Amino acid sequence: MRRSSAREKAFQILFQLDMNDVDPDQAIKDYIETLEVDEYLQTLVQGVAKNKIQIDDVIVHHLENWSIERIASVERTTLRIAIYEINYLEDVPTSVSINEAVELANKFGDEKSGKFINGVLSKIIA
Template sequence: MKRHAAREKAFQILFQLDINITDPNEITSQLLDAEEQDDFLQALVEGVVSHKDEIDQTISNHLENWTIQRLASVERTVLRIATYEILYVEDVPTNVSINEAIELAHLYGDDKSGKFVNGVLSKIIAK
């Protein structure tokens, strides 16, 4: 599985986790066939879940007039994945993480999602 596809599947899994608190493995098995298992996908899902508090704090520190709880689930999930990549995945360039996040936001969010995600991530990497 290519990393772009892995990010999209990770988004779907983490989005489900965000709106339905449940076991990540259960959702993963529901959304993926056995042949779709991928190390990068698994690392994204497990990494975001295990570092969620730190990721959410980082995102919160770069929001203006918003709280992370007020964000739509699409934007919150996309930001979590990209922030995880920026902070914890060394072999992915920052600009790739941001571009992939913007693409996911455009695909699953509304017209303003990509711009919003880009703005927050730009503030995160500026630090």
């Protein structure tokens, strides 16, 4: 599975985790139709779930006139994945994380989601 596909599937799982209190391992099993789980997908879901408090702190410290609760789930989940990749995964270039996050936001969010994601991530890496 390509990383962009793994990111998209991880986004969908993490979006569900944001809505429901479910164990990350169980959420992966419930979502994946095959017996083989992609390693990168699992890394993203587990990593974001494990480090959610620290990741959310990063988001909160870079928001202007927003609270994390006001951010729509699509954008919040997208930011969490990108920040996890930027802060915890050394083999993913920052520019790739940002680009992929903007793509996810454009696909699953509204017309302003990509710009919002790009703006917040630009402040984080500055």
